[in-house]
Amino acid sequence: STSSSSTTLLLRPRRPFGGGVAVPVPPVCLPSLPCQGSEPRGAVLHPAGRWCWGFSEHESGERRAVAAAEGGRRRRGADVERNLCRGEATTREGREKRSGGTRRKRKRKEGREAAVQVMDGFRPSGKAGKVLGDMEPPVQRESRLFANVKTDGVYTVTSEEQARLERLCADLLEQCPDPAKAYLFKGVHQGYLVRGLAGLPGGYSSLDASRPWILFWILHSLELMGFFRRKLPKGDAKRVYEFLDRCQSETGGFGGGPQQRSHLAPTYAAIMSVVILGDENGYKIINRQKMYDFLMSVKVKKGPLRGGFAVTIGGEVDTRGTYTSLAVASILNIITPELVEGVAEFIQRNQTYEGGIGAEPGNEAHGGYTYCGLAALRIIGRTDALDLNALLRWTTQRQMSLEGGFQGRTNKLVDSCYSWWVGGIFPLLQPLVLPHPLEDEKEGTESQSSEGVALFDTGKLQEYILLCCQMDNGGLRDKPGKRSDYYHTCYALSGLSMAQHQMHREQSGESKLKEAVGGSHNLLMKTDPTYNATPESVKKVLFGPPLLCTSLLLNAPISFSFQWSQQAIDFFKK
16 A cells, blocks of 8 residues: 555454554554563464464454455554464464363364464474474465575574564565555655754764764765755755864864764765765865875785775774775875775785675675675776676675575675665676676577676565565665664665666667666666766766866876776776
């Protein structure tokens, strides 16, 4: 339903929540209500070790009838009305166990048929297998990208949380069986974001050292939805510039707020906020000479982390700091051979055996650091330093089979922010791993271009963002059961934009943009894969403002400030 008003269903809650209660059911799944107590009264133990609530056939029919009478929308998948096991498990067996009767033995067969498995498609073995017998696995109503992974039957907190999240996502995806009807509520999200520019709730006080980040998250989200097709009013833009000017340190760079020490992360966010607004008055507040001095002061020139950048003086040295420093330097045209010395070798040492990139040598591969590492090498034209085939294998394995979104690390849950941190790797990686025309296997002829080969399922990613991550009060969230925030709104929309603008190969061999899931209304503006701002904004800052058109130190165009590789020259020209 696209109605802003929620429907109220009088549902009979499971014990121990008490008597009947009116539960409002908005278009998007409500936050989950945890079950209290390790052995809740009236519950039955599922053979797989999970507590389930039994319902009589009359109760189940009554609930379905009430839901049908209130618009035909059965919200069995809502968090507040969720059975811990898929379906109405152990209806007969649970009732007989609670009554203590002898019918359990006579009805064991019916009880086994009513029981369901906690993990979809998994045939249990051992003791659970003896109890369930030769029961067939439940019918899969949802489509998976990959076959179910065979497990050893050992249930852990991780596996149970993954199974619970899959059920949440499956229920939300089933509510919209036709993805063409998925809808992006741009007006609601824009209102949520604009309110953030005026003032933030008290809960954001913990992010006092990230205020330029919050500004970037809001501005970039509005930019993607076309909010800045007309310029921001001068008064609002002036307030943004005045705030950022107060965050600029006397020693160069920007802090997380006024009078805070310089840090590469808010420095990147502040510069990108100026890029998005695209006003020359914003560039005038930036002291480029002191910015260069700050970048050189945090560069590591010797030791095992040589070539990297500390996020602040005395801070950690990681791939994130390296990317943010190079992104800022290239945008402000202050990049020099001295600044990029040893960067490629540092990022090369951070690539793990899995193929992804970690924060520093020896760390686990992570989606965010992998994007930062590849984008940094793209800026300086040294992507040859990585094992690209291993990187491609690791990146493609991060898309979740049922949910369609991306996880940030191996064996982690799906997260909408990785729609960009992992999804944004593909447009950077695609021209590197598919640089030559592909041969048609059937005809034996060469196609004109390899850019139409999508390296992941773009449709499934869009469905996850549109159907599982939108909140009816505005903003996008990490995953079902979480609240919306500006961070996940920004990077979910960035990933959605990236997926919508991926080229697809037609049967004729021609590469075209595939229509966005839900139609043209849902289409966002394209975002640049290296800087995560619209290409128009990036082009304007790289080649537009006279203030930045020449190198600060070498008085030469940015593309030829020193001996660039041909790949870097072609990238900046494009």
